[in-house]
Structures are given as structure tokens and as C-alpha cells.
Amino acid sequence: MSTYLFQNTYIYDGQMERGLRCDVLVENGVISKIEAPNTIDDGHVSLIDCNGEKLLLPGFVNGHTHAAMSLLRGLGEETPLMSWLKEQIWPVEARLTPEYIYWGTALALLEMASCGVTCFGDMYFEMDQVAQVSLAMGMKCALSRGLIGEDQKRVDENLKLIDDWHGKKGLLSVQLGPHAPYTVPMNAMKKISELALERNVGIHTHFLETEWERQYLRDELHCQPVEYLEKTGLLNTPRTILAHGVWFLPEELPLLKDSNITIVHNPNSNLKLGSGIMPLPEMIDQGISVSLGTDGAASNNRLDIWEEMRHGALIHKGVRHDPTIIKAKQILTMATLNGARGLGFEKTGLIRETWDADLVLIDLDRPHYLGFDVETLPVYIVYAGSSTDVEATMVKGQWVYFNGEFPSVDREEILKQAAQARKALIS
Numbered sequence: 132m133s134t135y136l137f138q139n140t141y142i143y144d145g146q147m148e149r150g151l152r153c154d155v156l157v158e159n160g161v162i163s164k165i166e167a168p169n170t171i172d173d174g175h176v177s178l179i180d181c182n183g184e185k186l187l188l189p190g191f192v193n194g195h196t197h198a199a200m201s202l203l204r205g206l207g208e209e210t211p212l213m214s215w216l217k218e219q220i221w222p223v224e225a226r227l228t229p230e231y232i233y234w235g236t237a238l239a240l241l242e243m244a245s246c247g248v249t250c251f252g253d254m255y256f257e258m259d260q261v262a263q264v265s266l267a268m269g270m271k272c273a274l275s276r277g278l279i280g281e282d283q284k285r286v287d288e289n290l291k292l293i294d295d296w297h298g299k300k301g302l303l304s305v306q307l308g309p310h311a312p313y314t315v316p317m318n319a320m321k322k323i324s325e326l327a328l329e330r331n332v333g334i335h336t337h338f339l340e341t342e343w344e345r346q347y348l349r350d351e352l353h354c355q356p357v358e359y360l361e362k363t364g365l366l367n368t369p370r371t372i373l374a375h376g377v378w379f380l381p382e383e384l385p386l387l388k389d390s391n392i393t394i395v396h397n398p399n400s401n402l403k404l405g406s407g408i409m410p411l412p413e414m415i416d417q418g419i420s421v422s423l424g425t426d427g428a429a430s431n432n433r434l435d436i437w438e439e440m441r442h443g444a445l446i447h448k449g450v451r452h453d454p455t456i457i458k459a460k461q462i463l464t465m466a467t468l469n470g471a472r473g474l475g476f477e478k479t480g481l482i483r484e485t486w487d488a489d490l491v492l493i494d495l496d497r498p499h500y501l502g503f504d505v506e507t508l509p510v511y512i513v514y515a516g517s518s519t520d521v522e523a524t525m526v527k528g529q530w531v532y533f534n535g536e537f538p539s540v541d542r543e544e545i546l547k548q549a550a551q552a553r554k555a556l557i558s
């Protein structure tokens with residue numbers, strides 16, 4: 132495994148007061164030294180001379196996605212969630228083969244790696260394919276098998292994923308993936324929570340994405356949302372990820388304080404599907420852990436966390452008529468540390484000695500960074516930056532993206548295979 136020295140770079144992570152100019156040494160997949168600029172010996176290392184014009188951020192974490200849906204981009208556009216799923220997406224998904232899911236996921240990984248994403252939480256099916264392609268590329272992935280209905284076969288597949296992949300190479304983790312309260316009966320949800328506790332793994336589910344779902348909980352399941360989470364044991368698992376959480380009421384949030392919950396904010400998917408805008412400021416006030424996600428490429432339509440950071444800040448300022456309501460630093464923590472923790476990855480999401488070298492190298496020598504300093508770096512990143520500033524992306528000390536190339540995989544082959552899969556699916 133190579134040793135890398137980022138010489139004279141800026142670094143920033145969401146927990147730092149301000150940016151810092153320094154040398155960063157990466158050895159054996161971890162950040163081994165952070166010292167004053169131009170002080171670490173550059174012998175016997177691969178040198179990345181940053182010359183005070185680059186920034187290292189922790190790798191972005193896409194907290195909720197369905198990677199292989201990159202094959203379905205553009206399908207059922209501009210349709211509300213339930214008819215989009217039932218009439219447009221699910222019939223096509225029924226034709227997905229393991230091979231298509233492999234190439235669709237690979238396609239999504241090209242996009243994510245080039246945007247600086249190093250880790251993603253994926254809920255889909257044929258998850259062995261997702262595990263294999265993530266390992267082949269060297270990306271971190273939290274796998275969950277989407278569970279629909281009360282189906283032991285799907286649950287067994289999810290449990291087998293734990294046996295086969297959980298912890299593999301420090302890149303993979305596994306969660307149980309009950310799809311949503313409206314697709315999984317309540318007693319089945321409860322059993323899944325019990326299994327999570329028994330097997331010491333997290334849960335990844337959709338929750339309160341639309342207003343319709345809130346009404347469904349009330350009218351069909353006779354529960355308020357937090358009561359549902361309590362009754363089904365979702366508050367008792369080692370970790371529970373709720374994708375969306377758009378329709379929580381502010382007064383319900385204190386009940387989730389100090390809980391095992393991470394809510395994944397998917398602002399662009401929620402806007403595009405017209406689902407609504409989540410009460411993010413109140414969630415942060417209550418100390419609830421919130422991360423960021425893109426959801427699938429068919430509802431976003433990008434897999435770019437920069438876009439989620441920018442919109443995740445701007446929409447709340449806009450609807451609350453208050454520019455102070457959310458800070459760039461908080462958004463950066465959501466995009467990195469909170470995502471990693473929610474997905475069960477340790478020592479991931481900060482730039483600290485002994486933490487995993489999951490890093491994004493950003494070129495600051497661009498017109499829109501003119502005038503930044505260590506204090507303003509976070510706001511430049513969130514409000515002026517974009518994924519086109521990403522020069523390279525590293526996971527556990529290995530490049531997954533470097534200057535337009537993908538050192539660990541064959542980009543042309545992925546594009547060719549994904550195009551064939553797409554054609555076979557949608558014709």
C-alpha cells in the first residue's frame with residue numbers, strides 16, 4: 132500500500148473551528164501525521180505537492196441511495212412518489228438481473244467517486260453485486276437488502292449479507308433494509324428490529340417521505356410517527372437510519388433526542404418528487420443526527436453531495452426567511468461525519484491522525500475561490516464550490532478517482548455494459 136504526502140495543503144472538516152494549512156501523511160490506509168506545512172520528510176513517499184492551492188476534505192458520505200437506479204434515470208419523470216414507484220419504477224426493476232445491478236452500481240460509483248463521495252448507504256436487491264463492485268472499486272458501502280412485505284426469503288438474503296460481507300476489508304457494513312412503513316407490515320417491521328438487535332447491525336428504512344405516509348400511519352396503522360418507531364422497536368436497534376423524515380412535526384422531535392436515529396436529508400429528491408421540506412433546523416436544535424443523501428438517480432437526478440449541501444442549506448434559509456438558520460459547518464458535518472456514523476463506519480468522516488484516509492482533494496486555484504481564507508473555507512465550499520472542483524478521491528489510502536481517471540476500474544467497460552443494460556431494460 133502506498134504512502135502519500137499531501138504537502139502544504141489546506142484541510143478542513145466540519146468539527147474544526149477553521150481551516151488549517153499543513154502537511155498530511157497517509158500510511159497504510161490511515162492519516163498518520165498532520166504537521167506544519169513543509170515539515171514532513173518527503174523521501175520514500177508519493178508526493179502530492181499542494182502548494183497552498185489545494186484543500187483536503189473528508190470524503191463525502193451519500194447516506195441514502197439506490198445506486199443501480201442510475202440505469203433508470205429519466206424514467207417516470209415528474210410523477211408523484213406512489214405512482215412513480217408503482218407504475219414506472221417497480222415494473223422495470225422487476226426486469227433487473229444481478230448483472231445489470233452490477234453495472235448500474237458501477238455506473239453510479241463512477242459518478243459518486245468523481246464528485247468526492249467515498250462511502251454510500253445503499254438499499255436495493257442483488258446486494259452481492261453491490262458488495263462486489265464496491266470492493267472492486269475500493270469504495271465504502273453500507274449494504275441493505277430492500278425488504279418488502281413479510282417475506283422470509285428476502286430477510287434471509289439480508290441476514291446472509293451480514294455473514295458474507297459485514298466488515299469486509301473495512302469497506303463494507305450491512306444493515307437490515309425494511310423498505311417503508313407502507314410496504315412492510317408492522318409485525319414484520321418489529322421482527323426486523325429484533326433481528327437487528329440480535330445481530331448487532333443497523334436498520335436502513337424510508338420514513339415520512341410524503342404527507343400521504345403520515346396519514347397512512349394515522350389512518351391505517353393508528354399510530355403517530357414516533358409511536359410507530361417505538362412500537363416497532365426501531366428506536367431500540369443499534370442504529371436506525373430514517374431516509375427523508377420530511378413530515379416530522381417539530382413538536383415530535385424532542386422524543387428523538389439522544390436516540391439511535393440518523394435522519395438522512397435528501398433535499399433534491401424531496402424537491403423533485405414534490406415531497407416537501409423537512410424541519411432541519413429543529414432537528415439540529417434537538418441534537419438529532421442528520422446526514423445527507425441523494426436517493427436514487429431516478430428521483431434526483433444526480434448523485435452529487437455538493438448539490439445536496441448547497442440546497443440543504445439554501446432551502447431552509449429561504450423558507451424560514453432566516454439566513455442564520457443553518458451554517459456551512461453544520462452542512463459539512465452532515466455530509467461527512469454524521470453520514471459515516473449513521474452507517475456504522477468508525478474513524479470515518481474527519482481529518483484526524485489515526486482516522487481512515489477517506490479524502491477529497493479540491494483544487495482551490497479556481498476563480499470562484501478567490502479571496503478565501505481559513506475562516507471562510509467552509510462557506511466557500513458549500514456556497515461557491517461544486518463537484519467540478521474535485522481533483523481526486525481516496526478511500527482508505529487508495530485512489531478511486533484521480534484527475535478524470537478511475538485507477539481501480541475500467542471506465543469504458545462500465546459505460547459500455549451499463550448502456551447495454553439500460554437498452555435491454557427500457558426499450
Ligand SMILES: N[C@@H](CCSC[C@H]1O[C@@H](n2cnc3c(=O)[nH]cnc32)[C@H](O)[C@@H]1O)C(=O)O
Pocket residue numbers: 197216220221224254255256276277278279285310311337340400426427430
Ligand atoms: N423491489 C425489491 C426490493 C426493494 S429495494 C428498494 C426500493 O426502494 C425504491 N425507492 C427508490 N427511491 C425511493 C423513494 O424515494 N421512496 C421509496 N422507495 C424508493 C426503489 O425503487 C426500490 O424498489 C425486491 O424485488 O425485492
Ligand SMILES: [Zn+2]
Pocket residue numbers: 195196197337374426427
Ligand atoms: Zn430511497
